[in-house]
Amino acid sequence: MCRWIAYSGPAIPMSLALVTPEHSLLVQSQNATEGAETTNGDGFGVGWYSGHLGTPGIYRDVRPAWNDDNFRDLARHIRSHMFMAHIRAATGSAIQRSNCHPFRHGNWLFQHNGLIPEFRRIRRELLLRVAPELFDEICGTTDSELLFYLALTYGLEQNPARHSAARSAKLKRC
Amino acid sequence: MLTEHRIEGELQFSAAIANGDSLFAVRYASHGTPRTLYYATDLDALQTVYEEFSAIPEGSVVVVSEPLGPLLNWEAVPPGTLLEAGGGKVMLESFRPN
Numbered sequence: 001m002c003r004w005i006a007y008s009g010p011a012i013p014m015s016l017a018l019v020t021p022e023h024s025l026l027v028q029s030q031n032a033t034e035g036a037e038t039t040n041g042d043g044f045g046v047g048w049y050s051g052h053l054g055t056p057g058i059y060r061d062v063r064p065a066w067n068d069d070n071f072r073d074l075a076r077h078i079r080s081h082m083f084m085a086h087i088r089a090a091t092g093s094a095i096q097r098s099n100c101h102p103f104r105h106g107n108w109l110f111q112h113n114g115l116i117p118e119f120r121r122i123r124r125e126l127l128l129r130v131a132p133e134l135f136d137e138i139c140g141t142t143d144s145e146l147l148f149y150l151a152l153t154y155g156l157e158q159n160p161a162r163h164s165a166a167r168s169a170k171l172k173r174c
Numbered sequence: 175m176l177t178e179h180r181i182e183g184e185l186q187f188s189a190a191i192a193n194g195d196s197l198f199a200v201r202y203a204s205h206g207t208p209r210t211l212y213y214a215t216d217l218d219a220l221q222t223v224y225e226e227f228s229a230i231p232e233g234s235v236v237v238v239s240e241p242l243g244p245l246l247n248w249e250a251v252p253p254g255t256l257l258e259a260g261g262g263k264v265m266l267e268s269f270r271p272n
Contacts, residue, residue: 002239006190008197008259009234021242034210034240049194056194082197084190102190109192113209113239117183122175147187156191165256166271169187169202 002113003028003040004101006084014048014083015075026072029065029087035113040064040087042095044071047102047109048083054107060100086111091143092119098140103148105137108156112144119143129153176204190237199237199257202269211251213237215264233262 005025007017018025023033029040045060057078065071065087086101093099101111116122126146130138131153138149147168154167176185188209191198201211214236237257241248251257256269 004190004239005242006192006197006199006237006259007234008192009262010232012234017236017242022245023241023243028240032240036209047192049192054194056192082192082194084192084197107193110189112187112189114186114188114203116185117176118179118181121181122179125175144189147189151191157193165187165189165191165198165200166269169185169200169204169269169271 002086002088002101003032003035004084004086004111004113006111007080008082011051011079011081013076014046014078014080014085015072017083018046018075018085019072025085025087026065035089037089040089041066042088042090043097043100044068044085044087045100045102045111046071046075046083046085047104047111048078048080050078050080056104056107056109058102058104058109060097060102062095062097062100084109084111086113091115093140093142096140099142099145101144103140103145105134105148105152106157108152110144110148110151112147114144116143116147126150188239196258196260197235197237199251199259200269201251201253201255201257202271203253208253210239211237211255211257212239212241212248213251213257213259213264214241214246214248215262235259235262235264
């Protein structure tokens with residue numbers, strides 16, 4: 001599966017949560033202890049809000065997090081009041097940058113640990129339920145990104161998380 | 175849809191969603207045990223060991239798939255829960271898609 005972390009509070013250098021702790025996300029990328037897999041090396045990503053822009057920044061790549069010096073450096077030098085980071089253990093979708101979390105739409109960020117069972121069998125049907133105006137923004141092939149766009153379709157921006165995530169999770173009326 | 179297609183596997187959904195003002199986290203599985211999720215609000219304990227953490231002020235909330243170390247008081251997010259963090263506060267409510 002995957003591992004992730006999210007922070008909200010006064011602005012801090014992101015490394016204090018992502019790199020420094022004894023069992024940091026970097027450590028978990030090679031040695032997770034509670035996940036379905038020990039190793040989460042199929043890419044990584046970090047998304048952050050910087051205060052002077054409404055939209056968050058993201059930095060993602062397909063290499064393992066432990067092999068990316070830029071990740072450590074950016075984390076040390078960027079202060080943020082809200083950020084999230086993800087290390088990936090793919091469940092069937094390709095290892096490509098557009099499949100790395102977090103995903104971004106406007107001022108929204110989304111990252112996910114989990115899966116839709118037998119995703120390939122119902123992928124097309126689910127894709128057709130995404131709102132037409134959102135469809136072109138889907139860049140990758142993961143169930144996670146599709147869940148995000150289903151949540152947006154079901155009103156995430158109007159009803160933060162509660163309503164839309166519930167509908168996505170239930171795949172209601174699908 | 176999963177029922178309609180006779181898919182018996184479980185939908186696993188431990189996710190973080192943010193908009194810059196609020197941070198939401200969901201721990202949910204259609205059946206079975208959802209992927210783990212923990213949170214911590216008092217990060218002071220790390221200051222004694224990790225000097226850099228003295229920069230973390232009060233009002234911080236960290237949500238994680240697994241704890242970052244043994245020193246903090248990590249609270250497990252119960253299965254079927256929506257967590258909302260913002261302004262230094264954490265609110266938990268039941269998350270059960272109907």
